[in-house]
Amino acid sequence: MFTLLILLAERLGIIMLLAFLLVNTRFFRGLLETRTVKTQIWLTVIFSLFVVIANLTGVEITNSKEVVTPLIITGLPQSDSIANTRILVITSASLTGGPVVGMLVGLVGGLHRVVFGGFSDYFYIISSILIGFVIGVWGDKVKGAKLYPSTPWVALLSFSAELIQMSFIFAFHGIGLIKLIFVPMVLLNTIGACLFIEILKTYLSNERQLRAVQTKDVLELANKTLPYFRKGLNFDSAQHVCQIIKQYTNFDAVGLTDTDTVLAHIGAGADHHIAGEPVLTDLSKSVIAKGEEKLAYSRTEIGCPVADCPLNAAIVLPLRVNDETVGALKFYFKDRSKMTVVEENLVNGLALIFSGQLAIGIAEEQTSLLNEAEIKALQVQINPHFFFNAINTIGALMRVNVDQAHEALMQLSAFFRSSLQNGQEKEVTLEQEKKHVDAYMSIEKMRFPNKFNLSYDVAVPENVLLPSFCLQVFVENAVRHAFGNKKKDDRIAIQIRPVDEDSFEIAVSDNGNGIDSQVLEMIGQEPIVETKGSGTALYNLNQRLQGLYGAKSKLQISTSENGTTFKTVIPLTYQEGDCK
Missing domain, CATH: 1.10.1760 (Arp2/3 complex 21 kDa subunit ARPC3)
Incomplete structure (x- = not known):
């Protein structure tokens, strides 16, 4: 036994x-x-x-x-x-x-x-x-x-x-x-x-433990590389991404290319795999052409034309966005025995994440361009109706007071000059916006002497930024709609004060007749059909505010028979190069 x-x-x-x-x-x-x-x-x-x-x-x-x-x-x-x-x-x-x-x-x-x-x-x-x-x-x-x-x-x-x-x-x-x-x-x-x-x-x-460790590494890599890939696949983003990957992994070299050019190469072989040069290895060219992952276990399989290249094993994967290969992600070893299933799993995960990050970056860029185009289009819609009234006023003044007509013409010129300048920007300084409003009110006061009184109560520096035409829309809306048949003592007050250290509030009030409850529900939410003008200014402004700053900047309106107040809260930022 x-x-x-x-x-x-x-x-x-x-x-x-x-x-x-x-x-x-x-x-x-x-x-x-x-x-x-x-x-x-x-x-x-x-x-x-x-x-x-x-x-x-x-x-x-x-x-x-x-x-x-x-x-x-x-x-x-x-x-x-x-x-x-x-x-x-x-x-x-x-x-x-x-x-x-x-x-x-x-x-x-x-x-x-x-x-x-x-x-x-x-x-x-x-x-x-x-x-x-x-x-x-x-x-x-x-x-x-x-x-x-x-x-x-x-x-x-x-x-x-x-x-x-x-x-x-x-x-x-x-x-x-x-x-x-x-x-x-x-x-x-x-x-x-x-x-x-x-x-x-x-x-x-x-x-499973190894997968957990890999997942942690991949998530850290993804977190650190996302800001760069959101900028697109270029020399600067590729250089930073390769440095981060090299820091977190044991690869002897890491490279990134677009479809034609080496964007970055960090590690062994950097003396001849040079950023800005055409893609060098046959392996990378094949991956880009076919859109398929390839592994190489010898210098011959890599296909580098430089005889003394130290790279002896490689994993090269395509970066794909919308089913199209936009580049290649390359990982190299000097010792082929170091390339195991662990490394292959890791780089497959990275390739998927990086492709996704590139897709996010492209989508965000397109969204930004679209938003900017919409804002430009909305800005253009704000001022045209004012032009006709101003021309009529200047024409009338020419018959009775040439000097006043000349002054009105200069104010109109200043108004449209600032309209053209401010219309090129999403945001302008408070100082610029006040000049624009003052030019507008000068013309209105010439049309209606002793009718309007505009006042400012400002508790923030004049280099703070706000959306272009923001104050002008509020003031113009009050001039055109708030006072009805009142001939004098029509007051408009602009108050700008900090809410906290990160934001400030704009409040524009009038002592007019208030807003009808049915109209109030529509203001800022949809264009309002009216007999005078287009009825889109407040709607456009509300869209711009939320597009630039989010829902927290949505227009707030309070009204009564004693007047109306429009409010919005805007992040506190300053003109580039200036400080608080």
């Missing part, structure tokens, strides 16, 4: 070695975490090879209970038996792939045992299938939400599998063979199944 125990331990070592080699393959590990028809087919094929090996490497036991140890059993007399690790393999297959895989592997193992055993002992087919089914069903129940049962359960299931097998052997061969093989086979196959499942658990756990 002791001799048999040692010999079976040697056979167990062979199975464990094969299991260790198998679990080191990414393909096999990929079969373990999902149970589909495809994965079950592959697991059946793999474990069937194992179960055949277990039969071939068994220990032969003659009819006289002598132990024979051929290197490989190629044939077995009908009177002899074998002690092997077949049940270990069937148990492991059942726990890994479920009852279907367990039964199929049991069928293969049992058939093979019968065939090379001289077509005797057909009970091995039945016992092997039964073990595969029972252990598969029982294992699925006890493992719960986990991938595998706990070690005590694996030991119990393996022990139970051997008891089933021993029951069949006892029924067909009697107690004599059982006495010789029971302890060695039950002990070693139970231990072997536990070791096999622990190897799988350990490797999968390590891989």
